[in-house]
Amino acid sequence: DTAVSQTPKYLVTQMGNDKSIKCEQNLGHDTMYWYKQDSKKFLKIMFSYNNKELIINETVPNRFSPKSPDKAHLNLHINSLELGDSAVYFCASSQDPGTYGNTIYFGEGSWLTVV
Amino acid sequence: SQQGEEDPQALSIQEGENATMNCSYKTSINNLQWYRQNSGRGLVHLILIRSNEREKHSGRLRVTLDTSKKSSSLLITASRAADTASYFCATLSGGSEKLVFGKGTKLTVNP
Numbered sequence: 001d002t003a004v005s006q007t008p009k010y011l012v013t014q015m016g017n018d019k020s021i022k023c024e025q026n027l028g029h030d031t032m033y034w035y036k037q038d039s040k041k042f043l044k045i046m047f048s049y050n051n052k053e054l055i056i057n058e059t060v061p062n063r064f065s066p067k068s069p070d071k072a073h074l075n076l077h078i079n080s081l082e083l084g085d086s087a088v089y090f091c092a093s094s095q096d097p098g099t100y101g102n103t104i105y106f107g108e109g110s111w112l113t114v115v
Numbered sequence: 116s117q118q119g120e121e122d123p124q125a126l127s128i129q130e131g132e133n134a135t136m137n138c139s140y141k142t143s144i145n146n147l148q149w150y151r152q153n154s155g156r157g158l159v160h161l162i163l164i165r166s167n168e169r170e171k172h173s174g175r176l177r178v179t180l181d182t183s184k185k186s187s188s189l190l191i192t193a194s195r196a197a198d199t200a201s202y203f204c205a206t207l208s209g210g211s212e213k214l215v216f217g218k219g220t221k222l223t224v225n226p
Contacts, residue, residue, distance in 0.1 A: 041218060
């Protein structure tokens with residue numbers, strides 16, 4: 001069984017569209033994350049939720065809105081997509097946030113291309 | 116902001132050789148972790164070393180941590196073609212809930 005699963009894996013869309021990426025984890029973890037990996041492979045955290053509550057919100061345009069209906073799901077909605085949003089978006093989870101000895105489990109990534 | 120900086124950016128070796136990758140960071144940490152990313156895949160956790168530890172082993176992996184130099188190294192012994200991947204260090208700083216990743220080292224192991 002996949003521990004952290006995200007859909008879709010590939011998404012090609014036009015500028016100005018609104019799109020969502022869904023994420024689910026079956027590890028029973030309390031914390032979930034969204035990371036963005038750019039074309040230079042630099043991986044940067046965007047958001048973190050603990051038990052459905054937002055705990056980390058990096059400097060991300062407000063066109064990006066995460067939603068956590070329950071602690072096993074963290075979806076990412078992006079409004080008015082721009083060319084610069086093209087990247088790989090990774091969902092991840094961990095048992096606790098910022099805990100000594102924390103290991104993060106990543107999904108397989110969602111490749112977003114904005115044309 | 117970026118914390119870890121891996122070195123070298125790219126490394127190409129022959130199967131059977133050892134591969135050493137380095138990571139330097141800027142602020143004090145609680146722990147440092149190494150992850151592997153195969154092409155087109157997500158990141159996989161390899162090993163975690165705490166700030167009060169100096170060396171840790173896991174199979175063919177050996178990680179060292181020098182907090183005085185704010186640096187860590189990942190050694191893969193007897194490399195295999197399947198070790199070809201990008202390797203990232205990530206640090207967790209005191210009082211922070213963010214795991215901050217470096218830019219990674221791309222390792223190619225030639226058969």
